[in-house]
Amino acid sequence: MKITCLIIDDEPLAIQVIKAHLDKIPGIEIISTFQNPVEALDMIKSTKIDLIFLDIEMPLLSGIEFLKTLQHPPKVIFTTAYRNYATESYELDVVDYLLKPISFTRFFKAINKYKNLVNINTVEATVKEEESNNHVYVNANKKFIKLNFNDILYVESIKDYVKVYLHDKSVITKDSISNFEYKLPNEFLRIHRSFIVNTNKVTAFTKVDVEIGKREIPIGASYKDTVVSFLKDC
Structure with missing residues (x-):
């Protein structure tokens, strides 16, 4: 099953870098890209999205502010040029925090982190279903x-x-x-x-x-x- 993802970044060059990294990794489908997080909202509500690559510093609405508006958000990997949001981002339970410029090695590590997290959550859900009253x-x-x-x-x-x-x-x-x-x-x-x-x-x-x-x-x-x-x- 493919991992479906969105890329949200106000910089076209940053989107191209992420797309180039994703093209090297099988099993991932880019559903769409957006330069404005507000424009991505309808797609997130109507389409099954597994993972969002989300910039933080954007006009109108920051990535952190945008994530806080989502009731049941997909998993998120922040992609940013700024270090000072790291603590706040992890409080939002994001998968990873990638600093630009993003090397492929670091990017690949974040993808593996996502895959491991999803596998653990799947196992935990299965186990929970099997739990009894004792x-x-x-x-x-x-x-x-x-x-x-x-x-x-x-x-x-x-x-x-x-x-x-x-x-x-x-x-x-x-x-x-x-x-x-x-x-x-x-x-x-x-x-x-x-x-x-x-x-x-x-x-x-x-x-x-x-x-x-x-x-x-x-x-x-x-x-x-x-x-x-x-x-x-x-």
Whole structure:
């Protein structure tokens, strides 16, 4: 299946460079090119577009402003002459950020990054469909690991990762604790901004911590009343 793409850049020469790079890579179809992002809007809404090569500094509307207007945008690779937008662009979950002049080697690396990202998302979607009411799959060590809810003792947030503690081991996966909390059933309780516990595994608790076996897990001050009330009713 071909990757369908758009090129949006106010500089005709920049469009030609990207087209020349794409011509060297099989499996990619350029649907259209635009020098004005506003003119591309109708096509994005009406046509299946997988990837947009999007300039940032453009008249009328910047690439960043344009991307923010899209409710369900395709994947985006920014192409720009300016370094100062890098941080903001990654907050928009773009695939890559290419600085002009763009070499073919760097361009090819961005395409491979897109392909890898799409493959991971496809696998994750398939796994999600296969999940049942008693387990969840997590992506760790380049594979998807099945975790039965009954085996999970508690979950800890570590920056951009969560660490899932089981009876005999722990598993680390890249995820936010809020997102991971959404995947868990009702017997799991957020007791701290950094901890979720399986209430079925709680062996004792106070107003300041929860015990699971010999492990003591702190209760956050803002969670105290809810946690104590919930555990008393268990």
